Amino acid sequence: MPIVTLPFAELVDRFGPVPDGVELDVWDVEGPYARPDDVAIAFLPFYFGGRHRWQYVHELPNLQLLQLPSAGYEHAVPHVPGHAQLANGRGIHDDETAELAVGLALTSLRELGAFQADRANGVWDARTTRSLADRRVTVVAYGAIGSAIATRFEAFRTAVTVVARTAREQDGRQVHAFGDLPSLAAETDVLVLIAPLTDETERLVDAELLAALPDGALVVNVARGKVVDTDALVAELQSGRLSAALDVTDPEPLPAGHPLWTTPNTVLTPHVGGNTDLSVPRSIELMRRQVAALAEGRAFENVIDS
Numbered sequence: 001m002p003i004v005t006l007p008f009a010e011l012v013d014r015f016g017p018v019p020d021g022v023e024l025d026v027w028d029v030e031g032p033y034a035r036p037d038d039v040a041i042a043f044l045p046f047y048f049g050g051r052h053r054w055q056y057v058h059e060l061p062n063l064q065l066l067q068l069p070s071a072g073y074e075h076a077v078p079h080v081p082g083h084a085q086l087a088n089g090r091g092i093h094d095d096e097t098a099e100l101a102v103g104l105a106l107t108s109l110r111e112l113g114a115f116q117a118d119r120a121n122g123v124w125d126a127r128t129t130r131s132l133a134d135r136r137v138t139v140v141a142y143g144a145i146g147s148a149i150a151t152r153f154e155a156f157r158t159a160v161t162v163v164a165r166t167a168r169e170q171d172g173r174q175v176h177a178f179g180d181l182p183s184l185a186a187e188t189d190v191l192v193l194i195a196p197l198t199d200e201t202e203r204l205v206d207a208e209l210l211a212a213l214p215d216g217a218l219v220v221n222v223a224r225g226k227v228v229d230t231d232a233l234v235a236e237l238q239s240g241r242l243s244a245a246l247d248v249t250d251p252e253p254l255p256a257g258h259p260l261w262t263t264p265n266t267v268l269t270p271h272v273g274g275n276t277d278l279s280v281p282r283s284i285e286l287m288r289r290q291v292a293a294l295a296e297g298r299a300f301e302n303v304i305d306s
Contacts, residue, residue: 046279244267
């Protein structure tokens with residue numbers, strides 16, 4: 001009987017009915033699995049760190065699918081056994097990450113963090129801040145999460161432009177190519193990054209692109225830290241010309257003494273875009289569909305063509 005492993009017991013307990021001929025089990029990939037020959041699908045833990053753990057995945061000779069909980073997958077591609085497929089968590093974190101992107105923008109523009117610091121110091125300062133409405137927002141890139149982000153920013157009465165690897169018409173929007181970013185930057189008040197990390201997107205936002213943004217522009221990064229040239233961003237922040245609201249950094253976790261701890265005009269969260277109470281139920285929904293595909297001999301969802 002093929003086994004599907006889930007990373008912690010709550011997922012098994014909440015899974016519900018299991019198709020005939022499939023067994024669920026708990027495996028956190030912290031050590032070898034007891035019945036390696038029987039594992040057909042392995043769902044990895046939400047935070048899968050430590051390269052030593054990949055060796056246990058390679059000990060599963062009949063593994064069909066390695067399922068990530070995250071939309072990002074670049075970290076896993078080099079470690080997938082040749083006989084298995086890799087799927088990402090597309091759809092799990094769309095709403096969570098889109099919420100945080102808007103929240104980061106509002107926190108920066110409306111100076112919510114500064115007002116909380118005022119409260120801690122007993123200061124009542126009813127100063128004027130910047131509105132999100134009427135801002136020009138550019139979203140990079142335009143997958144499922146990018147679409148969710150664009151829709152939410154539009155609800156705040158902003159003018160949204162979307163950019164992706166290839167130009168196209170999608171969802172009634174004109175999607176621009178990455179190559180258009182330098183010209184679009186000059187007309188961007190809020191630059192929102194959700195691009196996956198690839199050779200093409202690493203340091204896509206470099207010193208030249210940052211310099212093309214107008215004075216006072218805000219960079220919101222809910223993608224990967226390496227999509228931005230950190231040194232170039234730090235220089236812009238230290239000059240006071242730009243602002244940043246970052247859920248991801250390069251390096252990550254951010255080490256003690258790094259300039260981003262103290263740069264002005266900076267909002268920072270510790271990579272929590274997909275870390276809410278919605279993650280578990282959305283993960284279970286995807287797990288149920290993948291298990292049903294296994295039982296029925298159908299193609300799996302979200303498979304990465306690497």
